[in-house]
Amino acid sequence: MERMLQLDYRDKIELLVKLIKNSAKTVALTGAGVSTESGIPDFRSRDSGLWNKFRPEEVASIDALKRDPDTFYKYNFKWWQGCLQAQPNETHKALAEMEKKGWLFGVITQNIDGLHQRAGSQKVWEVHGHLRSCRCMKCKKEYDMERLAENYWCHHCGGLLRPNVVLFGDPMPEDYYTAEKVMTGCQLLLVIGSSLQVYPVAGLPYLSRQVAIINYDPTPWDDNAQVVFHHSSSEVLAEVVKQLGDSTGPYFVG
Template identity: 65%
Template sequence: MQLDYRVKIHRLISLIHQAGKVLALTGAGISTESGIPDFRSRNGGLWVRFDPAEIASVQALKRDPATFYRFHLPWWQTCLKAAPNVGHKALAQLEKAGWLLGVITQNIDGLHQAAGSQRVWEVHGHLRNCHCLGCGQIYELKQLYQSFFCTQCGNLLRPQVVLFGDPMPPDYFTAEKVLSGCQLLLIIGSSMQVQPVANLPALARQVVIVNREATPWDDYAELVFHESAGQVLKDLVAGLQGKTGPYFFA
């Protein structure tokens, strides 16, 4: 039996009231409302149309940098020009009010920080910088729009994002620690199909899913929303307004 949307919102508010430590885990689905394409949805997902191992791996970058960057630079530019949407802003409001400890994100677009979130763990890296595979020199990402090669030593530049074949960055292991003792994890806009992030919900006591399409975690969730992430989060904030959130962090 499916619950009425309003009933689910009230139930979510109740879960947040009961929880002492609430975190959000976000994926590409929260940023589609800012005009950024997602990866795995049936309608327009990048990895539905392209094999990620062929176009988004370390091997692909080293094998053919021109093709790699010809594919990625345009949609990265879309990310860099995008503005936070109501979902990003709602999560920032929840954190500021004390209802949310922070955001673990698979996204590289930086929109959580742009919306005002202070505690953000970027488990797939970010688009602020790139660095040289030779000497390690760090540049702003815009350098890639001028040249794919280091001005210091001539070696190939790569973005500070996690590509297929890369090890996970320090933020991922920090996120695992932060999830210790998490009573409620809000999974927002993620298909939960990418490892090892897909295992993170197991560290939380309860999970709530907000995603347009089904995920492997739906059967284990306290609540599942298939509505717009922005709408659900906006309604959640509205339901919590005027109340004092639990101050569960130092």
């Protein structure tokens, strides 16, 4: 770690590219910081994090939804609509390009905005769910997410609808357990835009041989990572893609 702190920005870019080229299996783990450049606020940054203004258990928990659906939806629709209207940024596009060229096995994401898929990523595991659909808590009938804009009661049985995202107090979805299996044999985990403070996802770096971190704020894993950037992920990954050039990685299929 001491040697890494002595590296300047260009040296760290070269080191990250070398780590990627030497890795037989590289996986990305992305958090809310990846989507801030698309206009979606994150949760825990020092200045603008959503949880600096609200306690998550009061506004984004399954108990809050059951207790007061009106308040729950009034608050959460504000930023959900921002997610649904946002466009992929250069970070999303760079990761999609790295997957296409075979340098990236896939993306494990804490984000619910679907921007990785819209940017072209094919293998995405959404460990906190997504905003594409909702379901009835009573009869389990599925609806498109737009259904919640009309009202949040099931046409079929009258039950309360909920989005297919992981709320505080929910169990983890199947994608999380698939993501744990995806980490088998991972030689390099690219942690991008994640504070690594929310478990169990924050434990995934333990499953990788090496870790690289790109996040504006420090994380609990910084001292253990091979390289750390407190810079824009779009800037860092654009340079990485540029240096990888037309070369192809171990997962390139032609």
